[in-house]
Amino acid sequence: MDGYYFIQSYIFGISPVKNNSGINISDPPVPSIKPGIVFVESTDNVEPTPLVVCSVESAALGNPDKPIYYFMKGFSGNLSQYPQPAYKGIPLLSSVRNVTILPLNVTELFEDTPLKGWYQKVNPLKEKFWTHVLADGCRLALIWRYGGIYLDTDIISLRSMLFDNFTCPQSPAVFSNGAMGFQQKHHTFLWNCMEAFVANYIGHVWGQQGPELISHALKRWCNTSKPATFIGKECNGISLWITDRFYPIPYPQWERYYAPWKKEHIEWAFSGTYRAHVWNFINKQKKRKVVAGSGSLMEHFFQLHCPNTYKKFIQSSNSTA
Structure with missing residues (x-):
């Protein structure tokens, strides 16, 4: 079975659809069997801003040999429901050869991960930073499940890059979750992060489930109180890239x-x-x-x-x- 069709039918429960050119988007070049670059929209918005569209397009143009996945919580899975001129972003991105737009089914995504119980209990209406916290969880689960690189939707790609196990500090003492990559699925570091996400969950503190979580997880992973000493080096199989790479x-x-x-x-x-x-x-x-x-x-x-x-x-x- 085609890898993309498997994701569509099993994980999301829908059938393959065609893009605006009439091409079945379950056909190559969108092989889900190899890691790609992942973006996430955790709100129900289905009209991405110009910056979001630019982020996804630039990743696709800069990495023509890699699949680019844009997971959208509000996306139905049927491209024909988002025609021009009523919609601009989805038609534009669906026309890019190596971009695939996918519906984000959070319940299915968190299945068999430490995030499942948390998601079943949390009340979004009482959360101060709900869409951001949800996105923090989704990126961990997506890269753990499929491998590849996660990028925030306000990151513009300037050039191609090799896939690697990496994270990157946004400042000397804080490691961001805005850009991180893991070549293979089911990496232990990401599982540890999901466990810590639940164990130390404080939804009303900005960055608690994001940069703070990654920074503390690296302390345990690198067995040091100062993971910044590994910037520009490798720590237990994860490269800690210099800040200029992304920030x-x-x-x-x-x-x-x-x-x-x-x-x-x-x-x-x-x-x-x-x-x-x-x-x-x-x-x-x-x-x-x-x-x-x-x-x-x-x-x-x-x-x-x-x-x-x-x-x-x-x-x-x-x-x-």
């Missing part, structure tokens, strides 16, 4: 992404960066935009790394990214 601009300076840059400076500043996390959670308060003709760093990223998104969303209208 070249620290979050207190996030507005630099929306400031004008000279193109000759961009290549030098991001020469060691695989993917750029643009800290959209902070931007939701100020609502900075990607503006055509602004010369901003974000406009440069959109033009170069997600050109279809740029043409569809930015050139046609100055949408909030």
Whole structure:
């Protein structure tokens, strides 16, 4: 049985569907049997923002030999329900050769994991950061179940990268869960993280189930109180990459992404960066935009790394990214 069909029919209980070109998306090149790059939408929103679309498109263009999976909680599994012009993001992404959009069935995903009991008991209506906490759990379960790389939907891919077992610090003392990869499924570190997620769950503390969890899990995994000493090295089979790989601009300076840059400076500043996390959670308060003709760093990223998104969303209208 085709790997993608197996995921659709067994895990999600639906049949394969066709994209806008009439191609059965259960056909190659979307082999679920090998790890890919995973994105998650934990709300019921089915119209992704320009930034989300750019993140997924840039990962696909930068890694043409890898399958890109975009799991959406509100997605029905039937692409024909999201036609243009009523919808922009899903039609655009479904037209990209190596992108597969999948419905996110959280109950099925958490089955046979430590997160199952927690999810059955938790009350989303009483949770302060529910969509973020749910996304924290989903990324652990998805990469544990299937292997591959997880990326936040506000991470723009600048170049291809080798698949590896890795995590990356967003600052010298804090390891983020915004980007992490494990070549093979069922990695013990991820299982340990899911156990710690449940055992130390504090839903009203921002980052408790994310960076704090990963940072503490690495202390146990590396058998050290200071996992930062392994940055740029390997610890028990997991590479702790340098911050510039994913977080070249620290979050207190996030507005630099929306400031004008000279193109000759961009290549030098991001020469060691695989993917750029643009800290959209902070931007939701100020609502900075990607503006055509602004010369901003974000406009440069959109033009170069997600050109279809740029043409569809930015050139046609100055949408909030």
